[in-house]
Amino acid sequence: MLVSYNEACAKDCSTLEKDLELCEKAGFDCIEIRLDMLTDYLTRHTVEELASFFKTSRLRPHAFNALYLYPEFLSERDDAEKQAALLAEFRLGCEVGKAIGSHYFIIVPPLQRDPLGGPFVGTREETFENCVRILKKLSDLARPYDMNLCFELVGFERSSVRSVAEADAIVRAVDRDNVGFVFDSYNIFLNGGCNDFSAIGTVQPEKIFAAHLMSADDVPEDQRGQDKRCFCGSGAVDTDGFLQVLKAAGYKGIASVETFRPEYWQKTPEWVIENAWRTTHHALEANGCL
Template identity: 35%
Template sequence: MKLGFNEATCMKKSDVETDLKFCEKYGYDYIELRLDMLKTYLKHNTIDDLKNFFKTSHLKPFALNSIENINFCSKKQWNELIDLFVFGCKVASQIGNPYMVVVPTVGKNVSDKNEQEVFIDSINVLNKLADIAKPYGLKLAFEPIGNRRWVCNSIRQAYEIISTINRGDVGLVIDCINFYLNDKCADIEYLRKIPLDKIFVFHINDCENLPLGILDHCHRNFPGDGCIPIKEITDILKEKGYDKTASLELFRPEYWNMEPEDVIRIGAEKTRVYL
């Protein structure tokens, strides 16, 4: 596997230029750029600046993050989502970024939707987004979020959705903490059922040993500093032949307050153990 970095890891104290600089310095292979950070970057830089960086660097773009709350949108919400999505598609096509991460909806107003409703809506929405993305050569990586507040929260549920869609340009994100948040990886063997060509993106992280219901994304740790069975997960992925990026994605406030260079350096050291 290749070493990847997701910009959420340092986003409160960093920016695109800083992340690019230190990811290149510490030997990362790929970066997952955040759409909000890209918009800030483009206020003072151009797409050509970004293209030129990637042309002359080892570091390459991998997956834009992220289009969120894709389910059960109002017309206004959908129009806003599409504006951001098309922006991402245009950037991706110009810098050679192959994937866009898309995330199900969170909120009290949708948490009572049953699985069949989520299944139908997700198929409809992902097909629409994939049709928009296709001319840009962009693929969609659908990421189930393990907390019950999100309408799609298990790898099994997400795989049933994307396998029914059955398109080469719609696949999955496997995220360690989201896998753990659903059932503490009790169904880890389910990973073996997912075809390799449907695993587009892998997010690597760890977390504190807290009860489900208390555990949240703010409790993420560097790989190896928590209780997630990362070795078992990565061993299964390796056995399947997955050799794309393992992207470090952390949302820990403690890390946000650290110097970005320190987080990126430590993250590289901690993640390489599993590659």
């Protein structure tokens, strides 16, 4: 597997240009670029400058993070202004991806975004129909850019797609070669504290386009949020088990460390990226994944 860095780890204390410099220095193979940090970068630099960096760097661009879907997107019930804004985000990633050699885009199913807003409202049947419709249309839009869509389940109750089985049913129904999965160790764990990752072995292995690797604080279920993510080496998530299931499936793509931890954002980018590299590389090495 390839050791990858997701910019969420230091998003409030760094910039894209700083992340590129430090990830190259640390030894990461790949970087996942956040759309908000890309937009910020483009206020000071050009797409051509970004492409020039990757032409001379050992660091490779992987997935853009992330496009957050909503149920009405690309339907007759969609709000025109809201649709235009989300499509602009998608096209930005596709256009920049074509220029720099990035071929993956993380797609997150509809969520109830407010942590205090309660569970997602909607049926599994509605979610299935909405996600299949949206992914098919985005697949068509992505194809001219040679862009692949990585559908990411999120296990907590605020998500519309919570399990590997639900995500798999959607991807199989879409049935496009550029639509697959990103599996995230914590997002799977969020569904009832699940440390059994064996369901990954039931999906089409060629559809696993990316993997996100991290642990999380051992807290009660009602306190589990994205802010509890932490680097591998401690915590409640069985990251070894996660890697072993991916390895058994024949997966050889990126293992990208992705945390949203405010504690890390109070550190320096140097501290975050050095520790992100050390802990992720160690986890992969210990599991025979390098």
